[in-house]
Amino acid sequence: MIDQFALSQAMGLLFTSFDPWIWVIPGLLIGLIFGSIPGLQISMAMAVFLPVTFGMEFLQAMLFLTSIFTGGAYGGGVTAILMNIPGSSSSIATAFDGYPMARQGKHNEALGLGLAASVVGAFFGYLLLLLLIEPLAAFVLKIGPMEMVVVVLWGLTLIATLNDSSLSKGLMAGFFGLILSQIGMSTTGIMRTTVGNPHLLDGIPVVPAMIGIFAASELLRLRGSTYLVQDKAQRDISIPRILKGVVETFRYPGVLIRGSLIGAVIGAIPGVGSSVANLVSYGEAKRTSKTPQAFGKGAPEGVTAAESANSSSEGGSMTALLALGIPGGAATAVLLAAFSFHNIIGGPSFIRNQTDIVYSIILGNLGQVVLLAVIGLLMLRVLGMVVRVPLSYLVPSVLAMCAWGGYGITGTIAGPLTVAAFSGLGWLMRRSDYPVAATVIGLLLGRMMEGELVRTLQISGGHPMNYLLERPIALTLFIIMILVLVGAPVLKAVRKRKQASAEHTS
Amino acid sequence: MTGKISATHAALLGIIMAISGFITWSALSASTKLNNLVVVAPVAAALLLLTVTIVVGALRKPMSAETETHSAVWGDLLLLSGFAAFCFALTYIGFDVATFLFVWAGVVMSGGKGLWQPPLFAAIFTLLLVKGFGSLFPYPMLTLVL
Structure with missing residues (x-):
């Protein structure tokens, strides 16, 4: 699986001089900052700093850009934990349990959990990439629209589990997101409503909508309080408590490994990536947990599942880029631009002819992950100070940043206005106990699902179920999904009944 | 005692119904082909059904005390x-x-x-x-x- 000679050459490239590593720490810091500010996207950071790489060696440029990617993947989780504002769509599930932990004064532990899960997840993702890059590339080529439909459906099933008090409200919120995703031109070029606004031609911009519905509505709810963490003694940023969180991560090895695996596999599918991976992983962690009722109220397993998956999906997304030359998302598209800057074309010939470079990129990323653990720990002291800011100052400041973030995404007034509209919607939803996350999931996955469904219908000649039987990967994923969805609750119910009857007889 | 829907909850349900109705109408007027309605039609039907379920459920539930001023x-x-x-x-x-x-x-x-x-x-x-x-x-x- 590993070309030993190329591996030793890669070691030589990486460790005979310090040059490839010079830009790694600045890259991680840039990623952490961009990732932790809602509205500043990792891909945007990579694009902004892309021209800087023009004068760099190829490997140096790759390590710099991927370090922004790595730092950003964790940065998004920090604001999700501290303020319930996911820095990007890949951190949505982190907020589900990270934020309740922070409100309980366990922000140090939550940040530690997130950091450790991110480090382990990213490490696992790249390790898998190093071992399996060639077979994974073959797997990616076999992924078609039918497989994508199944994966997206899997992500959507999380909607039903988001509201314990009322399933109908969870479904309502999710379906509302799905119908909102249908605004604008359809994937087949049919013009549906844009409400007369040309900015809506491509549909509602998801990230500004997410910022509005999550952040603004939550900030309004906080208005009556004085601090994010009420107890003064709990407000400190404590390295020992962060480290306690780090250690706690390893109490859930199953969640950690499953999350990393889900992230790596889903991340490898072009166009799906970390946005879906963190949701699927969270959903699976909740379904298989012994205490599913604790999820959404500050369960450490939830943070671990979400962060391990979104970080390991980074390694997965590099699979398609390195092995096939296909960018799986915006961030890898910027990496592809850096490839062309240096006259390099990704794909099978790149792996075959320049295996040492491919290995050095992967090994360099493994090194970056270790550095992230150190840099992240040091930066948490600064980023975590948000809990010490009085809410009377924090709420309007973050609201203003949310509007700015909306503008940063779209470059037009449509961004801030989307943030404003969705903040109102989020406020109404939260008041009536609807899970706002379900709407975001629907909005995020609706368009993706429509496109893949239409392609599946066209390829199958209108007989998708027959076509499913011809697609072994899709069929396997579908069967696993059904088993997980139906089988796991049935098994749990049987076990509960047995336990109850055993208690009754004793 | 039967319950009632709060003003903000009614407003939310009204907004959801209005938006989904408008999107469905707009999609239907644009094209009635399956490709165009593959998501819109089932989702709109589900939303309608869920709204009825939620409204009926809320009306049948005992009234809860308003806690917020x-x-x-x-x-x-x-x-x-x-x-x-x-x-x-x-x-x-x-x-x-x-x-x-x-x-x-x-x-x-x-x-x-x-x-x-x-x-x-x-x-x-x-x-x-x-x-x-x-x-x-x-x-x-x-x-x-x-």
């Missing part, structure tokens, strides 16, 4: 309206002036004490935002003073 709701609505106005004003009166005014007013509305602290904080925050956050934007940004 009206002033809190109006305070939220006031800040929301201010936020919407701020978002709208960004590209008209400039990011700097709009941010300064919104943050100042927001701090006061959220309980910030003192005469000079809120405007001073708003000014420093705006300066940092324009020079820091704004410089990272790949788009032009209208400012009036800075």
